[in-house]
Amino acid sequence: MRVLSIQSCVSYGHVGNSAAVFPMQRLGHEVMPVHTVVFSNHTGYGAWGGQLISGDVVRDIVAGIDARGGLADVDLVLSGYQGGNDIGDAILDAVALVKSRNPEAIYACDPVLGSAASGCFVAPEVQTLIRDRVVPQADLITPNQFELGFITGTDPHTIDETLAAVDVVRASGPSTVLVTSVFRPDAPADTIEMLAATADGAWVVQTPRLPFKRNGSGDVAAALFSSHFRGSGDAADALARTAGSVFGLLRNTHDADASELLLVESQDEYVAPTTTFAVTQVR
Template identity: 35%
Template sequence: MTLPPFVISIQSQVVFGHVGNSAALFPMQAAGLEMAAIPTVIFSNTPNYPTQRGRALPPEFFSDLLQGARERGLPGRADFILTGYIGSLDVALMVADFVAEAKAVNPGLTYLCDPVMGDTGPGLYVPEAIADVMRDRLLPMANIATPNPFELSWLAKRKVATTWDLETARQVLRFAPEAQLITTGCVLEDTAPGQIETVILGHEGIISRHPTKRLPIGLPGTGDLFAGLIIAGLARGVPLPRTVEIAQNLTSRALDHANALGAGEVVLSEPEFRRALVALDSKLSSVAAGKR
C-alpha cells in the first residue's frame, strides 16, 4: 500500500478560530495528506478580538518538540515542509536549522516558506530580527515562497508595482535557481480594475499571472489557508499553475462563506469547500477549480 504524502507544518496555532496550523491543516488532511503539526506559538484566538491569551513557545519546549520529530524520523520521511508565522527569534533560528537538516538528509522534499511577517495596513508585525532570519536563512532554502506584496517589498527593500519589480526582488532575495516565487494578493500597475492577482515567477524569468475577483474582505488566516491549499494540490499531482487557481477559488469560497456568516476570520465548514478538498484526494481537481 502506498503511503500518503507527508507534510511537516511549522507555524502558529490557536485554540479558537482558523489561522496558522489551525487554518492550513484541515485542507491538507481533507485532501488525504498525512500531517505533523509543530506549533511556534499557541494563542487563544486570532488578534482581531478584544483579548488574546497565550504566547510563543519557550525555546527549550520548542527545541524538545523538534527533537521528538527527529527521533521519529520525520525529516527523512517528509515530502513537504511548510513554515509560517514564528513568534520569537530563538524559535526562528531553530526552525532554520531544522529545515536545513531536513533538506540535507532528504534532498527530495519540497520546502514552502510562507514568510508571515506583515501586511499593508498593520505593517510589520514581527520583530525585524525574525524577518531577517526569514530573508537570510529561510527564503534561500525555499523551493516555493508565498509572500504578499508587503512582505516581498519589505524583504527586498523595494516597491512591488510591476512584474519587473517581482523579478528584481527575486534576484535580491537570493532564491535558489529552481525556486518558485508565488506573490499573493497583487494589485500591479496593469492589474485589471476589480481584480487581484497571484503571480508565479519561476526560474529563467517565466511568469504566470492568475487574476481573480477582488473581494472586499480581509480576514486573518487567509494566507495560511492559501499555503495549505498549495501543498494539497501539489501533493496530489496538480501542476503549479492549476494548483494556484484551485487555491484562489477555494480561498475565495471560504472568505465568501465567512462574510455571509459575519465571521471575523476564514471559515472552513462550507459544504462545497469541503467536497472540493475531498475531490483533490480523488484527483478530481477540475471540480475544485470550477466556478463558484
C-alpha cells in the first residue's frame, strides 16, 4: 500500500507524521510524508523551534511527487492537525489530485479539534474548516468522542448517543468513522473504548485505561486503523488490531515512565500485538 501522509513533523518526540509514518512503514506500507510544520517538539512543551510550512509549499511537494508518477498508486491519503484554511485547502487539493490519478484511493482525516478535558483548542477558522469543508470530503474520519459531538452539534455519552452522532456525520460525507476515546457512564471503571462504524454495522472494543496521557497516541491510532481498513475493508478487524497495538504502545510507555511515546521500541506491537481485545458488534 502507498500512503500520502500530510501532517506536522517534530524532531523530538512523536506527533503528526513523526508518530504516524513509522508504524505504517513497520506494517510494510510505502509512506510518503509531506510535512505541514517542522518543529523541534510538539507545542505542549510551551516553547519550540522551527517553522510553519505554507499551503503553496505543500502543493509544490505534492506536485513534485505527481511529476514522478508517485500519486498513481496511492491508496490512502492521511491528514491530521490542520492549522488553518491555507493548509486545509492544500490538503483538499492533494486529495482531489490523488483521486484523479487513482479513483480507488480514500481520504482519511483525523479532525483534530480538542478533547473532553481541554475543550476545543483550535481557532474558530479551523473549527469551521474541519466541520464544514474537510469532514464532508473525507471517506474515513477518526474523531474522539468530543470531536464527534462538536462536528455534529451533539453531546454523545452513551453508546446509543454516540451511534446517533455517527449517523449524523456519516450522512454528511464520510462512510467510515472510528471514534477514539469513548467514555460512557455505564462502562466499568478504568476502561476506555473505541467504536468503528460503516454501512455494514458498528463495533466497540474496550481496553484498560492507563492513568496517563502522551501526545501522539491518537495519530498512531488514526494511521493504524486507516491503513488496516484500507487494506482489508474489515472495520471490526481493523478496530481489534488498532486497539491491541495502541494499548501495547501505551503500556510500554507507561511502564518505562517515558515522557514521549516509545514508538520505535514498541514496533513489534504494530505487527503482532501482545494483547488482544474482544470486539463486540453493537449494530
